[in-house]
Amino acid sequence: MDIAFLGTGSGYPTPNRGASAIAFRYEGDVWLVDCGEGTQTQIMKFKVIKPGNISKIFITHLHGDHMFGLPGLLCTISMAFNPIDCDTDVCELAATPNTIEIFGPLGLRRFLREALNLSRSVLVFKYVVHELIPVQPQYRGSKHEDMDWNVWNPDHIAKGPPHPSEMENGRAIFQDKVTGQWPLCCTNHITATAGMLKHRIPSFGYVFSEAPKAGKLNSEKLIKFGVPKGPLFGKIKNGEQVTLSDGRRVNPSDFIGPTQPGRKIAILQDTCDSWSMQDACYRCDILIHEATNENSHEEKCVANGHSTPRMAAEFASAVQAQMLIQSHCSQRYKDPKQHAVSEGDATVETLTQEAQLKYDGPVVTAYDGLVMNVKRKIVDT
Numbered sequence: 001m002d003i004a005f006l007g008t009g010s011g012y013p014t015p016n017r018g019a020s021a022i023a024f025r026y027e028g029d030v031w032l033v034d035c036g037e038g039t040q041t042q043i044m045k046f047k048v049i050k051p052g053n054i055s056k057i058f059i060t061h062l063h064g065d066h067m068f069g070l071p072g073l074l075c076t077i078s079m080a081f082n083p084i085d086c087d088t089d090v091c092e093l094a095a096t097p098n099t100i101e102i103f104g105p106l107g108l109r110r111f112l113r114e115a116l117n118l119s120r121s122v123l124v125f126k127y128v129v130h131e132l133i134p135v136q137p138q139y140r141g142s143k144h145e146d147m148d149w150n151v152w153n154p155d156h157i158a159k160g161p162p163h164p165s166e167m168e169n170g171r172a173i174f175q176d177k178v179t180g181q182w183p184l185c186c187t188n189h190i191t192a193t194a195g196m197l198k199h200r201i202p203s204f205g206y207v208f209s210e211a212p213k214a215g216k217l218n219s220e221k222l223i224k225f226g227v228p229k230g231p232l233f234g235k236i237k238n239g240e241q242v243t244l245s246d247g248r249r250v251n252p253s254d255f256i257g258p259t260q261p262g263r264k265i266a267i268l269q270d271t272c273d274s275w276s277m278q279d280a281c282y283r284c285d286i287l288i289h290e291a292t293n294e295n296s297h298e299e300k301c302v303a304n305g306h307s308t309p310r311m312a313a314e315f316a317s318a319v320q321a322q323m324l325i326q327s328h329c330s331q332r333y334k335d336p337k338q339h340a341v342s343e344g345d346a347t348v349e350t351l352t353q354e355a356q357l358k359y360d361g362p363v364v365t366a367y368d369g370l371v372m373n374v375k376r377k378i379v380d381t
């Protein structure tokens with residue numbers, strides 16, 4: 001399981017930081033979270049994922065720095081199918097013959113349908129948009145109730161004929177009243193859910209949870225106990241109680257190691273209050289949380305719907321995350337190892353240090369091209 005940071009900037013892409021895009025790579029499949037403007041060139045630049053392997057795309061919210069790259073990426077993947085139109089970088093994208101499933105807030109279907117229809121874009125694959133229906137959340141002690149989505153509410157419903165490649169089985173996904181989360185999809189190994197974050201418009205955080213893995217069968221111990229190799233091993237592994245020819249009973253739990261917990265990755269982009277996702281993010285292996293501005297800019301940062309390192313770190317501590325990765329950083333923060341910075345200027349190191357004041361675990365401030373490998377925690381007893 002890898003997480004590749006393709007764009008880690010806020011607001012707009014620059015040569016230093018692309019707009020928001022994070023790829024979650026698992027057993028050959030790629031799921032993309034956000035697709036800001038320029039994501040396709042970031043993919044060509046870093047070559048850490050093959051876009052032909054993208055099977056699902058999750059858009060956190062409808063601000064442009066999180067989705068303006070989506071129609072373009074889909075068109076370029078499709079164009080890669082036709083080598084005549086294609087230079088080497090594009091051909092490496094390799095078109096996918098499979099349907100791409102796209103999840104995002106209500107309005108995403110309309111945006112994509114109109115962008116692709118009006119541009120007469122032809123796609124060689126099908127896509128489907130599943131829309132998450134937002135609710136007006138209750139925030140604790142909030143000072144900022146007049147966010148844009150209360151006062152500026154365009155028509156979000158997709159109109160007119162679908163694009164020829166758009167499948168009509170896109171779902172409307174509602175909040176589960178029991179868990180408070182939006183159940184999205186479930187593969188053999190990964191369950192994806194979403195929760196609502198406070199921002200200027202409806203914004204969703206995504207949580208990817210891997211299924212636990214059954215404990216390992218201790219074959220050596222079984223052989224020593226006198227169990228003959230063969231079908232009995234399979235039965236014991238499946239938890240069946242077995243009686244040997246000499247009458248002794250084999251209790252499976254004595255020969256199977258502990259269940260290995262699955263990994264959990266939480267990706268929380270634009271927000272000035274992520275606490276509604278506290279339960280969903282509990283004990284995640286990696287918490288990716290936005291940290292747009294340094295702590296001293298908190299008042300303005302929160303008024304803009306964003307977080308500081310203090311806010312990200314306090315949330316990481318509260319949910320007992322194993323690691324905090326900060327992303328969606330303002331373009332003003334440079335890495336002093338790569339760029340000249342003036343004496344006294346806040347840098348990416350400032351953001352990391354400020355988070356470390358409130359969180360004991362490891363903190364990384366993400367940069368474009370960063371790939372994190374997430375290992376399964378091994379439980380011995």
Ligand SMILES: [Zn+2]
Nearest residue numbers: 010011065270
């Ligand atoms: Zn943003």
Ligand SMILES: [Zn+2]
Nearest residue numbers: 061063199270
């Ligand atoms: Zn935003």
